[in-house]
Amino acid sequence: MTEQNLTATPGQTVGPFYGYAMPWPGDNELVPPAKAGAVQLHGNVYDGAGTPVPDAILEIWQPDENGAVSRNSGSLRRDGFTFTGFGRNEVDPQGRFVFSTLNPGPTEAGKAPFISVVVFARGLLNRLFTRIYLPEDAAALAADPLLSSLEPAERDRLIATREADGSLRFDIRLQGEEETPFLRFPSHED
Secondary structure, eight states, X not given: OOOOOOOOOOOOOSOSGGGGTSOOTTTTBSSOTTSTTEEEEEEEEEOTTSOBOTTOEEEXXXXXXXXXXXXXXXXXXXXXXXXXXXXXXXXXXXXXXXXXEEOOOOSSTTOOOEEEEXXXXXXXXXXXXXXXXXXXXXXXXXXXXXXXXXXXXXXXXXXXXEOTTXXXXXXXXXXXXXXXXXXXXXXXOO
């Protein structure tokens, strides 16, 4: 058998071609908006120049208000009342996203509650991972290993703002001076 020299396949970005297949009705409602305890998580996705990205898709994964991670299968089939722990939302033409969810509880006593986020957007060679932390528990935030490993300005960019109506505001910047800190996992290679 002779050895072949193979040429690598050219890299491709993760979007914007995914938009026709990934969204589904109610994908951004981890709970119905009228459910007791429901909170709106909203914000914008920006590129490095501060221009809204009109074709990104976000996925969020989170525990419920008691810190329990949903183990139910079928999170794509919404029944109108059960918390699913997973949601997906395509941004609008102005880069805005909104989820109807719950304030996540800590998965362990004393831990800072957070929402895991995955970003798909044009120009990315792979999806991006980040977190959204709730702003209320200063002691838990100060003790969080990830947040403690960051410079103060980076740390602040992972903490949502609680607005007067109780909603959470979190903007994502894909690059530039105010870039959102993104995570790399050992099994996530470019």
